[in-house]
Amino acid sequence: MTGIKSITMAALMISGLCGCTVMQLRNEVKTDEVRLAGKEDELKIEEERQAQLQQEIEQLKSDLATRQMSLDDLKSRLTQLQRANDATPAQTKAQQDEKRDRAAKLLKHQKEVIAIERSGASLEEKQKRLQFLKEEIRKSLSLLLHT
Numbered sequence: 001m002t003g004i005k006s007i008t009m010a011a012l013m014i015s016g017l018c019g020c021t022v023m024q025l026r027n028e029v030k031t032d033e034v035r036l037a038g039k040e041d042e043l044k045i046e047e048e049r050q051a052q053l054q055q056e057i058e059q060l061k062s063d064l065a066t067r068q069m070s071l072d073d074l075k076s077r078l079t080q081l082q083r084a085n086d087a088t089p090a091q092t093k094a095q096q097d098e099k100r101d102r103a104a105k106l107l108k109h110q111k112e113v114i115a116i117e118r119s120g121a122s123l124e125e126k127q128k129r130l131q132f133l134k135e136e137i138r139k140s141l142s143l144l145l146h147t
Contacts, residue, residue, distance in 0.1 A: 057141050060081065061142065
């Protein structure tokens with residue numbers, strides 16, 4: 001009889017341990033699911049920000065190609081793109097490099113606009129330089145989009 005009680009107790013203990021293990025695994029799965037959902041939300045937000053920045057770059061490219069922009073308009077749009085780029089999080093090395101490249105290009109173009117603005121050139125010469133700069137910015141933005 002003692003043998004049967006021992007076997008029964010051992011079987012109950014093993015069953016209890018298995019139950020605890022299953023419960024622990026179930027809790028770990030739930031925790032992982034919650035963490036995964038959070039990461040998916042973060043990814044979605046990041047993708048939306050990237051898409052918005054790409055859209056703003058495309059819009060500026062289109063505006064540069066199709067309409068007359070004043071120096072002030074161009075400065076304003078470049079500043080907006082810089083702010084959008086600054087607000088875009090970069091978590092991987094590649095994203096950080098891409099963000100840094102965009103920031104450098106935008107800063108370079110902002111300095112070029114200021115140089116045209118401050119130059120003592122005639123209005124006609126400023127317009128020519130502005131047209132050339134707009135074309136350079138358009139090319140630069142195309143390269144940024146496809147890298």
